[in-house]
Amino acid sequence: MSAANDKLLAEFAKALEAGEPIRRDFGRGERLHIDRPLPFLVVHVGRRREPAALDVVTANSSYLLVRNLGTATAIIKLVAEAMTARFGAFILLDIGELARDLLASDADYLPPFEMSVSASGNGPIKQALLAFSAAVEQAEAKYRAPQIARPKIADDPAAKLARQLPDLASLTVRFAPIYRVPEPDAVYPELLERLVANIVDAGLRAVAAFVDATGSLALSSHRALGRRAFVDAVTRADRAIDEVAQSFDFLLAVTPINALAARAEFAENGSERAPRFLYRPLTIDISRQKKALFSVALDHFEDPVLTTLYREKQQELDLQLSLLSARETPRYVEFGRALYGPVEPSLLKAARKILDETKPRRGKRKGDGDDADVAFVERRARAMIKSYAGDYDGFSASVELRDDLPSGLMVSGGRLLISSNTTMARQRVEALLSHEVGVHLLTYFNGSAQGLRLFRSGLAGYEGVQEGLAVLAEYLVGGMTIARLRLIAARVVACADMLDGATFVDCYRLLVRDLGFSDAAAFNLALRVYRGGGLPKDAVYLRGLLEVLAHLRAGGSLDPFWMGKIAASHFGVMQELGTRGLLKAPRLLPQFLSHPEADKRLKAAYAGITPLEMSAN
Template sequence: MSNMRRKDRETAPYPDWLDDILDCIRADKSVRKDFDHGGRLHIDRPLPFLCVHVLRGREDLAARDVSAAHASYLIVDDVEEALPIIDAVGNVLRERFGAFMLLDIDELEHDTLITADAPYLPPFEIRLLSTDDAAAEQAATALAEGADIEQVKFRTPYVKSFELAADPQAMALAQGTGFPLVAVRFAPIYRQPESGHIYPDLRERLVANIFDAGLKAFAAFVGATQTLKLTTHRALGRKAFVDAVSRADRSIDDVASTFDFLLAVTPINADAAWREFKANRFRRAPQFLYRPLSVQVEAEKRKLFSVAFDRFEDPVLYHLYREKQQELDLQLSLISARETGRFVEFSRALYGPVEPSLHRIAMDILLKTEKFVHGDEGGEDEAGIADCFEVETAARHMIEQYRQQYAGFTAEIELRDDLPSGLLVSGERLLISRHTRMDRSRIHALLSHEIGVHLLTYFNGSAQGLRLFRSGLAGYEGMQEGLAVFSEYMAGGMTVGRLRLIAARVVACAAMLDGRPFPETYGMLVDEHAFAPTAAFNLSLRLYRGGGLAKDAIYLRGLLELLTHLKAGGALDPFWMGKISAAHFIVMQELSLRGLLKAPVIRPAFLTHPQAQARLDKAWAGLTPLDLITS
């Protein structure tokens, strides 16, 4: 049949648009051609396969989304429309790679295994068919094994093989083109059987997992035919994102840019509040004052939920942006509840509670470091104290060093009167409070924290092409702060006082979430854990700002996650690509393998410290937080 069609082309050449497509493929250019009735040919890059879905007048099928998630796919309304396109494209790709296969994806008409009176949810049917060549059979086997997955909750797949002749569509595609073919048909379990309404979460899981099984089928075919060298099946995914992703990325970033979350909940009268607290003999919580909110919360929420993700054609990116949308919604709810009783509950939802295991580790750190405390935590010699101007000078020097690595490192520094003592990164700005006074020996470590991690990942994320990686994937803050604390150790600046502060934040955060008032938490830090009055006040301020912010527990939690990751042999490099959480590490690796992410344009300067490699080796061997002050 394939020979017959090639003979026909001698008298009936391809239309101009198809010849143009073939020229693009031969020139390694991407292809995106729309057809009538919602059809499309999309080729991210030349690959030895094509995913095919035949619409037959149907709409809103999960099978269409599975097909469109692949790097190379054809969606058409009927088989006859598909055949000449497949024949032309397939022959060009087979000539290039030496082999070519089709993956035909569709849905069964009904979820035949579900019954109204079932005492539990039975398995759902997946049918597999393939041509009888060895490579296609290996691909079908890989798809069957890949479809037997746990992530599709509620229902488990029942995979059954059928003869190709049992499916007219698959038979027509195989006979009409002569290419190796695998066909998969799955039950529409994402639809309610009576009404046809969608289970959105189930649909999302089903699409992602059938898609991944399809990648495994392609990888098995590639392995059997030796057409490409692969490190993982995920390398066969897309290497470019569609315009819909760029549009949604800008829209999400526009909403995120309308407010600065931490500045919105940080008091502007810290010094006056401290004086008030002292005047009241530490018995009454001080009154905190805040900046007026410049964001119209409801308007931004409307914009946020008007962002469409349904044309992403990429389950991984779809999931990342849905997560970010939900996180921004929670942040907007949190700042709108500032200074109300709802604030602490939104805060708990955003950052989580203090787990008993985390609290035990924090208490252990405080108890085992008591012997290093001499009545006044942070009571350094005045001669060793640096003011905000000395910190600013050191920060400008470090920023200039990073700018020499990468001209796009355009960080700015602002000295502010409206911040408590310390430093804060907001976007591309390093904010330094004019009230800052700190141990001079701690400057380099603290700047490694703020500049070497927070600003570095912002600019590396900016270089990725999607703003999401600079503003941060959902839940990124825990790992960011864990990396930042670890950077202080790598820079040789982790001290007993610093580790005690990080541990005390966890213990005090637990007290705040348990409903203890500000004066009691302050008193606990001073009387039970020997913190200096000013240090205890500043720590309490951070926790009770806005009405109770649970953020400060993430520093120790993130550090523990990072140390666990390193002990398991994990690398640091993916974390420098942008602002990500530990949960996104595998996702970042996949996107990197697919070519959607670039290597970090800047690497942290603390990695070049003379003792950096030795310290990193110790972390890979296994470290506890207490080891950071003795290693």
């Protein structure tokens, strides 16, 4: 080897001995990346363009990209020696692509695709081979399934590296480039992504089986072998996407600024014509923000999980921007349906059951005359925020009184906005603040502490679980009244009717005449559903509550939900990122979990309580 290579090896040896992370580019497109000491290395050797193999390799926490066999052998020996000394065992995964997709044909069915896996060594390496093969065969293969060949090392033309390193336990993996379109340089992006994800997972399972068989490392999951450090590309993309997300406040932009005047107008015309709502002028150029959004590159993350999360967020922000551009037009409703989904028949059935079984009795509402005004709500809000800030100085929430909001509270980023027209039953104040401060603000500041802004602005689709957790918080502090439950259920019915073409007046009449809501409550609910031109967001409260209750009934933990703003579909992702060390434990836990009755009520939720039963506890 040359003097330059000797110097490079000496540099690697020094870092390996000290247990330091390594990310060193050398040569043309060559790199050694080890984010922490681990008993494995994933390698790609060669100059041929193999994008899937490169994506598989670079998705790992310990990998080597190298152009020639001699350099590969020298570096691998160095890493293997250091890691064997540390762990007592070491495994090498050599990943590459076959030259052609030989099993492809023009048949009416989707043929299998070729994959070969050979193992060098005895004992534990056999467990790794079995684990890899089983994982690949059992993976969801939406398009084509693998047909795996298991040649001996001596008969495997791809196993040149393994034959150069006969004393190392190794797997040599080659797979057909099924992601390629017959046209030059074109690929099937979804197929490429799925193929990479499946092989990355199979590789981690193979390593986990090996370290389990050798006793070299104790693992809670094969995913614990994944990356614990973000590359710079992730940080850059995170900031760029967050700049777009922070450039507008979606809910403020679609919330009327003339709620009181609109209600007076509606009353004056005998509740026969929909009121005219006024909105804040948009402060952004929609097309410019969309251009900025899709100029963010997601193809250098070296982490398929994070790539998926940011792509989902891009798509959600795109829909939100499209909604804003369509405000007060017929297209707005359809963009809202795309963003929040339709009202599922099962959700509508659950809402109607709640309304049918909690029909209001005639007479005064219990608690009339014991209302809290806006000053009381503000004082209690500031006291709760101060209490959270006392436990974590990063909880820097602010409170704003606003004249341009309908009655109630809402969170915008790290701000709690309180309408100056707010009045509510005093018994509901702690519940509502537990909802807004204890869930929405808490997950914002916990997400801010994660190192990536995505977890504070929210993963795509997070609002359902967020609102479900917030409603659960109301229940845990004893604030889930029948009136509140009916309101949440009525929102679902109103959203369903709106999506089916009902007008504002139709909705108002349904709420007053059929469901027994007061004029004020019916107007405010209809305003929320028809803001901007018709938005089905308010169906997420009951939908989210049912998701959270199902999660608890299945024995699920709430802990990952406090790390930031996530959706139910991201629960497994959060667990994986936590296992890998990419996410920290939440800086704060909700104070409502310490309520004197919270433990008893939470046990009831784990036992399978229904929304109807929550109002009796």
